[in-house]
Structure formats: C-alpha cells, structure tokens
Amino acid sequence: MESLALHEAVKKFVEERISKYPTKRSLLVPTLLLAQEYHGGYISPELVKSIAKYLEVPEQEVHSTASFYSLLNKHKVGRHTIMACHNVSCYLRGGDSLIKKLEEKLGIKVGQTTPDGRFTLISVECIAACGGAPAMIIDKDYFENMTEEKLDEVLAKFT
Amino acid sequence: MAEKLKEVKVTTALCEIPVAHRIDVYEAHGGYLALKKAIKEMKPDEVIEEVKRSGLRGKGGAGFPAGLKWSFVPKDYVGPKYLACNADEGEPGTFKDRYLIEKNPHQVIEGCIIASYAVGISHCYIYTRGEFYLGKERMEEAIEDAYRKGYLGENILGSGYSLDMVVHTGAGSYECGEETALLTSLEGDRGHPKMKPPFPATHGAWGKPTVINNVETLATVPPIIKEGADWHTSLGTDKSPGIKIVSVSGHVERPGNYEVEYGVPTSSIINDLAGGVWKGRKLKCFIPGGSSTPALPAEKVDIPYDYESLASAGSMLGSGALIVFDETTDIVRVAEIITRFYALESCGKCTPCREGTRWMLQIYERILNGAGRMEDLDLLLDICGGVEFKSFCPFGDATVGIVRSTINLFRDEYEDYIKNHKVYEREFIPVRHGVNGRSG
Numbered sequence: 001m002e003s004l005a006l007h008e009a010v011k012k013f014v015e016e017r018i019s020k021y022p023t024k025r026s027l028l029v030p031t032l033l034l035a036q037e038y039h040g041g042y043i044s045p046e047l048v049k050s051i052a053k054y055l056e057v058p059e060q061e062v063h064s065t066a067s068f069y070s071l072l073n074k075h076k077v078g079r080h081t082i083m084a085c086h087n088v089s090c091y092l093r094g095g096d097s098l099i100k101k102l103e104e105k106l107g108i109k110v111g112q113t114t115p116d117g118r119f120t121l122i123s124v125e126c127i128a129a130c131g132g133a134p135a136m137i138i139d140k141d142y143f144e145n146m147t148e149e150k151l152d153e154v155l156a157k158f159t
Numbered sequence: 160m161a162e163k164l165k166e167v168k169v170t171t172a173l174c175e176i177p178v179a180h181r182i183d184v185y186e187a188h189g190g191y192l193a194l195k196k197a198i199k200e201m202k203p204d205e206v207i208e209e210v211k212r213s214g215l216r217g218k219g220g221a222g223f224p225a226g227l228k229w230s231f232v233p234k235d236y237v238g239p240k241y242l243a244c245n246a247d248e249g250e251p252g253t254f255k256d257r258y259l260i261e262k263n264p265h266q267v268i269e270g271c272i273i274a275s276y277a278v279g280i281s282h283c284y285i286y287t288r289g290e291f292y293l294g295k296e297r298m299e300e301a302i303e304d305a306y307r308k309g310y311l312g313e314n315i316l317g318s319g320y321s322l323d324m325v326v327h328t329g330a331g332s333y334e335c336g337e338e339t340a341l342l343t344s345l346e347g348d349r350g351h352p353k354m355k356p357p358f359p360a361t362h363g364a365w366g367k368p369t370v371i372n373n374v375e376t377l378a379t380v381p382p383i384i385k386e387g388a389d390w391h392t393s394l395g396t397d398k399s400p401g402i403k404i405v406s407v408s409g410h411v412e413r414p415g416n417y418e419v420e421y422g423v424p425t426s427s428i429i430n431d432l433a434g435g436v437w438k439g440r441k442l443k444c445f446i447p448g449g450s451s452t453p454a455l456p457a458e459k460v461d462i463p464y465d466y467e468s469l470a471s472a473g474s475m476l477g478s479g480a481l482i483v484f485d486e487t488t489d490i491v492r493v494a495e496i497i498t499r500f501y502a503l504e505s506c507g508k509c510t511p512c513r514e515g516t517r518w519m520l521q522i523y524e525r526i527l528n529g530a531g532r533m534e535d536l537d538l539l540l541d542i543c544g545g546v547e548f549k550s551f552c553p554f555g556d557a558t559v560g561i562v563r564s565t566i567n568l569f570r571d572e573y574e575d576y577i578k579n580h581k582v583y584e585r586e587f588i589p590v591r592h593g594v595n596g597r598s599g
C-alpha cells in the first residue's frame with residue numbers, strides 16, 4: 001500500500017507547533033484529527049502510513065492511537081456527520097425523539113450514511129451542551145435546544 | 160419567605176458580554192491586571208502562598224487544593240516544567256468549561272500564566288476536547304493576542320520570565336479528562352492512565368514535573384490575586400471556600416450555568432436560579448455532581464451545596480453538574496444510559512472496569528428488554544463491588560455510583576421491570592461499532 005502526499009495545511013499545522021513540544025510524536029492526536037478533514041474524512045491505511053513517516057512514529061503505533069479516539073473515523077463517512085447526543089440530560093429533554101426524527105427524515109438508522117453520501121448519522125455521549133438539551137453537532141457546529149420543527153432548517157444548511 | 164438566592168459571578172461575570180473574548184474588551188474590564196500584579200509585585204512563592212491561603216479547590220472533580228498541588232512541584236528542578244489546562248470536559252451533565260473557553264478565554268489564559276509563573280513553568284498546553292471547535296478557535300485567537308501584548312512569550316512584561324502556550328486538541332475520549340490519561344494523550348498515545356505514584360507534580364508529561372488544573376480552577380486564579388485570599392475565603396464555607404459554577408440540567412425550567420457560593424442549599428439553586436422542576440412537577444431525585452456521583456433522593460434537596468455536606472449525604476460535588484429528575488423519570492433507563500456511557504468510554508486498560516462495565520450494561524439491557532431476573536439486582540451490586548477500588552484509575556469507582564444509588568433508592572422500579580416483564584420501548588438503537596465505534 002502506498003502512502004499519500006500529506007496536505008500542505010497538515011504540514012503547516014505541525015511545523016507551526018513543533019517547537020512547543022519536546023517530541024514530534026506529541027502532535028499525533030491533533031494531527032490525525034486535522035488530517036482526516038483533508039484526506040477523505042477518515043483515517044485510511046494510506047493516511048496512517050504518511051503520518052507515521054511524517055511524525056516519525058511506527059505505523060502500528062499510529063494505528064493503535066488512531067483506533068482509540070471516537071472522532072477519528074475508521075471508515076468513510078458522508079459529507080456531513082451528525083452527532084446527536086444520547087446521554088442523560090438530553091434524554092431527559094427529548095433527545096431520543098430527536099434522534100428518531102433524524103432517522104425518519106434521513107431515511108437511515110443511527111450508524112448509517114444516506115445513499116447520496118450527504119449525511120452520516122451517529123449518536124454520541126454528552127457533548128457538554130446539557131444546558132441546551134437536546135443538543136447535536138453537525139461537522140463543527142453545535143445546535144442546541146433542538147426541536148423537531150428546527151430540524152429541516154438546520155439540515156438545509158448542509159448540502 | 161427567605162430571600163432568593165443570587166449568583167456570585169466571578170469567572171462568568173463577563174460571559175454575557177458578546178465580545179468578552181476580545182482582548183481589548185477583557186482589558187477594559189480589568190483583565191490582565193492580576194497578571195501585572197503577580198509578575199511585578201509578587202515573588203512566585205508569594206503567589207503560591209496566596210492561592211494556598213485562599214483555599215481554592217480544584218473544580219474538575221476531585222476538589223484538591225490548587226495551591227497545595229502547585230507547591231508539590233520541586234522548586235530546584237532544572238529543566239522544563241509543564242502546565243496542562245484541562246479543557247476536556249466530558250462528564251455527562253457538565254457544560255461550564257466549554258462555556259468559559261468560548262465566552263471568557265482570556266481569564267482562563269491569565270490564570271494559566273499566573274499559575275505557570277508561580278510554579279516556574281515554561282510550557283502550557285490547553286488540552287481541549289476535540290469537539291470544541293469554537294472553543295479551540297477562541298482560545299487560539301486569544302493566545303495569539305496575548306502573545307502580541309507581551310503577556311506570553313519571551314520576557315513577559317519585562318520580568319525575565321518566559322512562557323509558551325498552545326492549544327492541544329483531543330479527538331474524542333472521556334478518559335482523556337483523567338489527568339494522567341490526558342498526559343499520555345498529550346504524548347501521542349491511546350488515552351490510558353499512568354500509575355501513581357509517582358505523581359505528575361514530579362513525573363508528569365514526558366516524565367517532567369507537571370501541573371494539571373481544570374479550566375474553571377485556573378479562571379478563578381486572577382480574581383484571587385486581584386482581590387486577595389481573604390476576599391475568597393469570605394465566600395462559601397470554611398472547608399469549601401469560594402464559588403463554583405453549577406451546571407444545572409435535566410427537568411428544570413431554566414437549565415444553565417449558575418455561579419454560586421459553596422454551601423448554599425441545593426434546593427435554592429434548583430428553585431431560585433433554574434426556575435424549579437419543570438411543568439409544575441415534583442422532584443424525584445437529583446445527581447449533584449455529574450454522572451460519576453450517586454443520586455440523592457428528593458428529601459435531601461435542601462442539602463448545602465459543598466464538598467463536605469454532599470459527601471456526608473453519600474454523594475459528591477464532583478464537577479458541579481446538578482442533574483434534576485422529575486417524578487415521571489424512568490430511573491432504570493437513566494441508569495442504563497449512564498452505564499452504557501461508562502462501558503463504551505472505559506479505556507480498556509484494566510480488567511475490572513473494562514469487563515465490569517460491560518457486564519453491567521448487558522444486565523441493564525436485559526432488564527429493559529423485559530428479560531431481567533430477580534437475581535440481577537444482587538448481581539449488579541456484586542459487580543459494583545468487583546469494580547470499585549479494584550480498578551486502575553478513578554474511572555472504575557465512578558461507574559458504580561449510579562448503579563448502587565438507584566437500586567437502593569428505587570428498587571421497586573427495577574422490580575417492576577423484572578416481575579412484570581416490562582419492556583422499554585426504544586426510539587432508536589445506539590450504534591457505536593459502526594463508523595465511529597471503538598473496535599475493542
């Protein structure tokens with residue numbers, strides 16, 4: 001398997017920060033999170049290889065670290081990822097119904113991607129928005145105090 | 160009628176100004192005066208002494224005295240020392256640190272600089288939860304501005320003291336909020352905790368002396384330096400001096416962050432600040448300090464909100480996340496949700512926690528599917544005994560609080576599920592083994 005050419009933005013991210021750390025490896029977790037944005041939305045074996053080379057960390061250890069973190073996708077995802085909170089404070093204020101509505105609107109189940117590749121829907125643990133429950137994140141944006149009525153408007157922002 | 164409880168806004172005072180994250184606005188409200196005072200008028204030891212005298216306790220969960228923690232770092236150590244500001248906020252029910260870094264980032268940064276100056280730290284990492292994209296952006300902009308103003312970098316304010324600061328993001332893991340797991344993650348590994356002792360104060364990040372403090376703890380440092388330790392001890396109780404942000408969520412009219420003196424009645428936080436139990440319903444029970452703290456029954460709602468009182472009632476203040484449940488709550492389902500959280504977030508390093516949480520989750524699923532057995536309740540309690548105090552890190556202990564307290568308080572509701580083969584109608588099935596799931 002070939003490694004791939006790391007995106008310039010990823011290299012710049014590392015170069016700008018490396019002087020603040022005693023080892024290159026320290027930047028592994030934030031670099032993986034950024035890199036998947038520029039390389040197809042998930043941590044592919046090719047990406048693991050390139051990052052391993054770039055940060056001088058053994059490939060298996062990059063894989064080991066990457067497989068631990070829930071924001072690092074193991075497989076291809078849709079253009080937008082909906083992360084709806086299923087934890088306690090959201091549950092108490094209608095979080096489960098919101099997730100059910102999302103499933104209905106998108107015609108998929110939690111864990112699936114719409115056939116047009118637009119959305120991947122997952123349910124996640126508390127996202128520190130319990131004061132605005134039920135809450136969800138789409139890509140990088142929080143949506144709080146969600147209602148069924150607001151869903152169409154919110155989803156329309158993501159094409 | 161007693162007077163209504165009022166907030167004492169110390170770290171949240173500026174949060175309602177929409178542009179308080181800008182350095183000019185922060186400075187116009189007295190920002191960075193504490194740093195100037197510390198660096199120009201106080202020796203590092205005097206800063207530690209002042210914070211010790213203030214009685215400031217850590218607000219990330221354990222309530223450990225901050226000044227004392229700082230004093231454990233060896234003064235004569237030659238080489239780099241580190242500060243990790245813990246912005247990994249993942250405890251269900253807690254949403255104060257995200258609020259602070261988004262709305263008032265400079266106060267957090269100023270606190271980090273003062274703490275670093277006091278301990279002789281050369282590098283500060285703001286370990287920020289991966290999901291906090293806006294918070295990270297705000298912190299990065301604020302750090303850049305602080306560099307430009309000479310509050311960070313070489314020779315801060317002409318003092319000869321230098322400090323570097325950078326935001327370091329996580330990528331999705333509750334356990335990385337645990338201080339030694341945070342350090343492992345900072346070093347580029349899976350978020351597994353490290354053995355203590357040695358403690359981070361002597362052997363932390365990359366084996367060097369390291370201080371780890373919560374965002375809110377650090378944001379409280381500038382006001383203490385500015386107003387003095389006596390001001391801080393004049394608030395709260397003798398053993399829990401000062402103020403705390405309480406994140407109130409669940410069945411209340413106005414969920415939100417409310418900053419109050421320690422020791423006020425929990426009922427006043429719920430009723431006076433959060434608008435009371437919603438829809439005119441009755442209180443069933445509450446979790447005082449986040450998902451890791453045992454639930455307390457409605458009868459105890461007048462309990463003073465401080466470390467000692469909550470501990471003597473059989474729970475904990477934790478991270479200050481007060482979750483309110485009304486009389487209609489299905490408490491078995493609540494316990495299942497929290498148990499699932501622990502089962503899926505367990506880092507997997509030690510067997511009691513990794514296996515115990517999964518067994519407990521399986522039993523909860525069985526009960527909610529109408530196939531529970533009466534022995535299951537004792538089995539759950541038995542597993543709690545096998546996990547608590549037998550796990551590698553405090554995560555394990557944290558998993559048993561909700562299970563035990565809800566079985567003790569609401570055994571009849573568990574029995575109703577079991578005896579009547581009641582089935583919980585799920586609205587969706589959470590899938591964590593799909594696109595984002597951990598395989599293990």
Ligand SMILES: Cc1cc2nc3c(=O)[nH]c(=O)nc-3n(C[C@H](O)[C@H](O)[C@H](O)COP(=O)(O)O)c2cc1C
Pocket residue numbers: 216217218219220221222223225245246247248249250333334335336337338339371372373374376377552553554557
């Ligand atoms: C499983 C687990 C998760 C934790 N998560 C956090 C967290 O997200 N934020 C935090 O500040 N402390 C968290 N803590 C507590 C930290 O280990 C540590 O005590 C704290 O950051 C120290 O800062 P403080 O003394 O200022 O509170 C967690 C502890 C455990 C056991």
Ligand code: SF4
Pocket residue numbers: 334352504505506507508509510512513550551552553554555556
């Ligand atoms: S108790 Fe053990 S398995 Fe659980 S989080 Fe801590 S080290 Fe990991």
Ligand code: FES
Pocket residue numbers: 085086087088089090091125126127128129130131133135251252253
């Ligand atoms: S429980 Fe949903 S954001 Fe905290």
